[in-house]
Amino acid sequence: MRKTYLFLDTIINKVDAKGRVSLPADYRTILKELSTDIVCYRSLTSPCIEGCTEDLLEKLATDIENSTDFFSETQDDLTNLIFGDAKRFTFDSTGRIMLTEKLLKHAEITNSAVFVGKGRKFQIWSEENWEKEEKRLREKIKSNRPSLKMPEEKP
Amino acid sequence: MRKTYLFLDTIINKVDAKGRVSLPADYRTILKELSTDIVCYRSLTSPCIEGCTEDLLEKLATDIENSTDFFSETQDDLTNLIFGDAKRFTFDSTGRIMLTEKLLKHAEITNSAVFVGKGRKFQIWSEENWEKEEKRLREKIKSNRPSLKMPEEKP
DNA sequence: TGGTATAACATGGTATTTTATGGGAATCAA
DNA sequence: TTGATTCCCATAAAATACCATGTTATACCA
Numbered sequence: 001m002r003k004t005y006l007f008l009d010t011i012i013n014k015v016d017a018k019g020r021v022s023l024p025a026d027y028r029t030i031l032k033e034l035s036t037d038i039v040c041y042r043s044l045t046s047p048c049i050e051g052c053t054e055d056l057l058e059k060l061a062t063d064i065e066n067s068t069d070f071f072s073e074t075q076d077d078l079t080n081l082i083f084g085d086a087k088r089f090t091f092d093s094t095g096r097i098m099l100t101e102k103l104l105k106h107a108e109i110t111n112s113a114v115f116v117g118k119g120r121k122f123q124i125w126s127e128e129n130w131e132k133e134e135k136r137l138r139e140k141i142k143s144n145r146p147s148l149k150m151p152e153e154k155p
Numbered sequence: 156m157r158k159t160y161l162f163l164d165t166i167i168n169k170v171d172a173k174g175r176v177s178l179p180a181d182y183r184t185i186l187k188e189l190s191t192d193i194v195c196y197r198s199l200t201s202p203c204i205e206g207c208t209e210d211l212l213e214k215l216a217t218d219i220e221n222s223t224d225f226f227s228e229t230q231d232d233l234t235n236l237i238f239g240d241a242k243r244f245t246f247d248s249t250g251r252i253m254l255t256e257k258l259l260k261h262a263e264i265t266n267s268a269v270f271v272g273k274g275r276k277f278q279i280w281s282e283e284n285w286e287k288e289e290k291r292l293r294e295k296i297k298s299n300r301p302s303l304k305m306p307e308e309k310p
Numbered sequence: 311t312g313g314t315a316t317a318a319c320a321t322g323g324t325a326t327t328t329t330a331t332g333g334g335a336a337t338c339a340a
Numbered sequence: 341t342t343g344a345t346t347c348c349c350a351t352a353a354a355a356t357a358c359c360a361t362g363t364t365a366t367a368c369c370a
Contacts, residue, residue: 002192002209003190003191003209003210003213004191004209004210004212004213006209006212006213006216006238006243007238008194008238008239008241008242008243009239009240009241009242009243010239010240013330013331014330014331014332016331016332017332018344018345020331022329022330022331024329025328025329025330026243045228045231046231092346092347092348093347093348094329094330094331094347094348094349095329095330096330096331098345098346116235116239117238117239117241118231118234118235118238118239119212119215119216119219119234119237119238120216120220121234123235133235134235134239137232137235137236138199138236140232141199141232141236168320168321169320169321171321171322173355175321177319177320177321180318180319180320245356247356247357247358248357248358248359249319249320249321249357249358249359250319250320251320251321253355253356
């Protein structure tokens with residue numbers, strides 16, 4: 001039994017005519033070991049789908065409770081957006097999930113889906129959009145390296 | 156049981172047609188004692204593969220989570236870049252890992268891989284590139300000696 | 311100290327398992 | 341019925357585990 005549960009790597013899988021996609025095997029292993037489902041929702045900032053374990057969303061709920069007051073407008077807005085949009089997905093015996101039309105449309109996904117690990121979360125992109133996004137990120141980093149320090153190098 | 160876990164030394168191993176390489180025995184010992192896997196990703200600055208324990212990456216995930224909020228742009232960009240590129244590797248009963256095409260290409264590795272210890276991390280280079288890099292580093296040090304201060308001498 | 315036996319290691323090859331993915335039947339809803 | 345969703349089976353490709361061998365490093369003993 002492992003100690004760490006990170007969504008990693010970039011994996012391209014096909015989306016078939018029925019809207020089915022294989023969830024990367026690594027991701028499935030994590031979900032099985034944690035006995036949790038995944039939850040997906042439209043990214044608030046990018047044309048992609050965002051996913052995480054249901055456990056993490058639970059944590060987000062707690063964080064929001066603690067960070068703003070119960071009746072604040074911000075909290076209202078965030079909870080509506082995230083929880084209202086989030087949907088639970090379970091994979092079938094062959095490891096596939098069926099994404100919804102709404103999610104696919106938001107991410108402009110048609111034939112193939114790119115799973116991008118984000119540690120506690122992951123994202124699902126169209127091939128074209130991810131290509132652009134990765135390029136943007138690498139350009140940005142070139143001019144801003146200091147922000148990438150590893151833990152042991154921190155003061 | 157030892158006290159320290161450092162990736163050291165420079166070891167050259169062959170890469171076969173399938174992309175398999177023996178992980179240096181010393182490295183394997185460390186991983187076994189820490190019960191963790193290694194994670195490899197393309198160096199952001201050099202034509203080489205960089206590796207570390209999954210534990211270290213887990214720590215990084217926690218640090219990022221704590222230093223920025225759930226919806227921050229910085230967190231988004233960083234996590235995509237690091238975790239999206241990182242891939243977990245486990246060695247088989249004969250001590251080998253199978254590097255991916257993407258990583259090998261980035262490091263321009265074909266027949267042999269040079270493992271270079273970096274303490275908590277290590278790098279994997281092609282023989283040609285490492286030869287150049289080592290030369291460059293030694294030249295650089297000659298003209299810039301003061302930057303090599305030990306921790307206790309820091310302000 | 312020198313020489314030999316033993317163990318560990320790297321590495322080529324092969325067998326087995328896992329994974330992604332297409333298609334079809336069963337189930338359900340409108 | 342029609343259209344969609346879930347479940348199950350089949351298959352090819354890819355990843356992984358396993359076996360065998362020569363070589364190097366280590367331990368042991370005279």
